[in-house]
Amino acid sequence: MTHFSIPEILALVERANEISSTSHLDQLLVQMFDLILEVCGAESGTLYLLDQSAGELEFRLVRGSTSPNLVGKRIPKDVGIVGATIRERRPLEVVDIVNDPRWYRGPSETAAHRVTKVISFPLLLRSEPTGVIQIFNYQWAELELIQLLGNRMASEVEQAALLESSRSYSQRLEALVSIIGKIASSLDRDQILQIILEYASVLLDAEASSLFLVDEQTGDLVLQSASKTQTADLSNIRVPPGKGVIGHVVQTGETVLVADVTRDERYYKGIDQNTGFATRSILAVPLRSREIKMGVSEMNGVAEHVIGGVEVLNKRVKTFTSEDARLLETLASHAATVLQIADLYNSTNELFHSVLRVTSAMVDARDRYTEGHSQRVSDFAVAIATELGLPAEMVRHIQISGLLHDVGKIGVADAILNKTGALTPAEFAEMKKHPTIGANILKEVAVLKVEMAGVLEHHEKLDGSGYPAGLRGDQISLMGRVLAAADVFDALTSDRPYRKGWDVEETFEKMINGIGTHFDGECVHALIRAYTKNLVHTQHERERLKAQ
Numbered sequence: 319m320t321h322f323s324i325p326e327i328l329a330l331v332e333r334a335n336e337i338s339s340t341s342h343l344d345q346l347l348v349q350m351f352d353l354i355l356e357v358c359g360a361e362s363g364t365l366y367l368l369d370q371s372a373g374e375l376e377f378r379l380v381r382g383s384t385s386p387n388l389v390g391k392r393i394p395k396d397v398g399i400v401g402a403t404i405r406e407r408r409p410l411e412v413v414d415i416v417n418d419p420r421w422y423r424g425p426s427e428t429a430a431h432r433v434t435k436v437i438s439f440p441l442l443l444r445s446e447p448t449g450v451i452q453i454f455n456y457q458w459a460e461l462e463l464i465q466l467l468g469n470r471m472a473s474e475v476e477q478a479a480l481l482e483s484s485r486s487y488s489q490r491l492e493a494l495v496s497i498i499g500k501i502a503s504s505l506d507r508d509q510i511l512q513i514i515l516e517y518a519s520v521l522l523d524a525e526a527s528s529l530f531l532v533d534e535q536t537g538d539l540v541l542q543s544a545s546k547t548q549t550a551d552l553s554n555i556r557v558p559p560g561k562g563v564i565g566h567v568v569q570t571g572e573t574v575l576v577a578d579v580t581r582d583e584r585y586y587k588g589i590d591q592n593t594g595f596a597t598r599s600i601l602a603v604p605l606r607s608r609e610i611k612m613g614v615s616e617m618n619g620v621a622e623h624v625i626g627g628v629e630v631l632n633k634r635v636k637t638f639t640s641e642d643a644r645l646l647e648t649l650a651s652h653a654a655t656v657l658q659i660a661d662l663y664n665s666t667n668e669l670f671h672s673v674l675r676v677t678s679a680m681v682d683a684r685d686r687y688t689e690g691h692s693q694r695v696s697d698f699a700v701a702i703a704t705e706l707g708l709p710a711e712m713v714r715h716i717q718i719s720g721l722l723h724d725v726g727k728i729g730v731a732d733a734i735l736n737k738t739g740a741l742t743p744a745e746f747a748e749m750k751k752h753p754t755i756g757a758n759i760l761k762e763v764a765v766l767k768v769e770m771a772g773v774l775e776h777h778e779k780l781d782g783s784g785y786p787a788g789l790r791g792d793q794i795s796l797m798g799r800v801l802a803a804a805d806v807f808d809a810l811t812s813d814r815p816y817r818k819g820w821d822v823e824e825t826f827e828k829m830i831n832g833i834g835t836h837f838d839g840e841c842v843h844a845l846i847r848a849y850t851k852n853l854v855h856t857q858h859e860r861e862r863l864k865a866q
């Protein structure tokens with residue numbers, strides 16, 4: 319027999335449907351809970367939610383006589399009548415609580431003296447308990463009806479909770495993506511490390527974070543960087559191989575969550591002793607990377623190995639979760655890739671510059687009277703470009719183009735290149751091929767596209783009398799005009815087998831005379847300014863400086 323008529327029950331279901339349309343978790347809980355209280359004719363009750371991973375029940379809502387500051391408190395999931403409800407997965411009715419052997423004198427004890435009887439029923443989701451509702455001093459024990467409403471509540475709560483957590487999870491993912499973007503925008507190792515640590519703490523709501531890399535020689539883990547650096551000099555902080563939570567992570571490649579370091583034997587005190595930081599909880603993940611070798615194009619079969627690890631310390635609210643672990647793993651995996659790209663970039667850059675140095679030295683070595691010519695032309699061209707206020711990127715292209723401007727002389731016969739006297743017209747015709755030969759060599763090198771113009775056009779003249787194309791005025795690229803001034807300045811002030819080097823004054827006089835026919839006036843004046851500021855030195859001046 320039920321206290322409610324069929325129409326009343328239908329009306330209740332209708333109200334439950336209405337409540338379900340709210341997607342806000344807290345509102346949903348309150349309204350469903352109040353509906354259940356109403357159905358029981360009761361004024362006091364408690365809603366617990368089960369935290370399965372912690373094995374605890376949390377007071378989520380408290381109505382009536384029981385004190386509201388219980389909300390958020392936790393009790394073990396297996397104690398009391400509430401625990402029995404979880405175990406038995408069915409409604410329990412207890413009419414004399416205080417004398418029931420199962421009664422748990424937990425945090426609600428002081429309020430319990432006013433309570434005589436209780437209906438305690440589980441919130442079941444696909445038959446699994448997700449919480450418990452207790453209704454005190456009820457008028458009607460409509461167990462089936464409230465169990466129905468309870469289960470409805472459980473499934474609505476699940477959906478709302480999922481929505482809410484995915485909302486914040488997707489926010490965290492968004493944050494993660496933007497952090498990865500920031501990391502990838504730098505090629506500077508130290509800057510990358512700093513960004514990783516700064517944002518790892520923020521993303522994981524941790525008090526501090528640190529990053530360790532394996533020292534290949536000793537196997538030690540070396541602290542590279544830490545977000546809390548005020549206290550100590552970190553440069554010598556090392557963890558012996560396999561020691562500490564971090565050592566375990568690096569050795570096994572596993573992610574480790576430590577909720578309380580005092581209860582984990584792996585925890586290594588050495589670092590806190592050095593930094594003065596008090597570690598309570600740790601989430602640590604490995605940094606993995608593939609080894610990339612220069613000159614080896616085959617990347618298959620290059621095994622990933624652990625190069626270090628990242629730790630975040632002391633979650634500010636509650637404990638690190640498996641969601642935190644996933645986020646940090648993703649961050650670490652991208653961080654390792656970016657670090658590797660930075661290393662690769664730096665070694666490629668080094669390689670590139672040594673190839674440039676070797677190439678220009680080779681050119682100068684073949685032409686034994688022009689030793690150091692390429693380097694000086696490059697220096698002068700940089701000085702001109704800087705005086706002209708060209709962007710740094712362009713200055714760099716001009717610098718490289720200067721180093722390579724005569725690379726085509728590699729294709730000119732020794733007999734012509736090293737002839738001590740004047741060239742015959744036929745010989746000079748051969749010599750004039752060097753800009754084209756040089757440009758053809760550079761055409762094969764994708765990264766030197768921009769530099770090609772300087773190599774091809776450094777012997778063009780403004781009046782169209784130059785070679786190889788006879789370009790005029792603005793048809794000659796700015797790079798070509800800069801290099802022409804730099805090239806002739808060095809050629810004239812340097813000794814040649816067929817003549818001595820000219821004075822700087824004479825040289826500038828000759829170059830000023832050539833403005834408009836041979837040279838771009840702005841380039842010549844920029845060079846004169848740079849020379850007056852003592853920013854450039856001729857071959858003779860360099861020799862004198864070296865002799866001192």
Ligand code: C2E
Pocket residue numbers: 688734735736737738739740741749777805806809810814816817
């Ligand atoms: P380079 O010696 O590096 O000279 C570069 C450019 O500076 C020359 O381009 C020219 O414009 C100018 N220059 C160099 N020395 C003199 C000079 O004594 N007087 C004048 N007025 N201008 C000078 P250019 O003429 O197209 O020559 C290109 C390259 O051909 C030279 O490079 C050099 O390697 C070679 N070369 C030119 N003339 C002779 C020569 O008479 N004998 C030999 N052995 N090589 C020559």
Ligand code: SIN
Pocket residue numbers: 364397398399400401420421422423424426427430433452
């Ligand atoms: C229990 O379930 O044992 C505790 C009941 C109460 O809140 O008083």
Ligand code: SIN
Pocket residue numbers: 528561562563564565584585586587589590597600629
């Ligand atoms: C450890 O990994 O055991 C040490 C953690 C720390 O203090 O950084």
Ligand code: FE
Pocket residue numbers: 723724752776777805
């Ligand atoms: Fe040249």
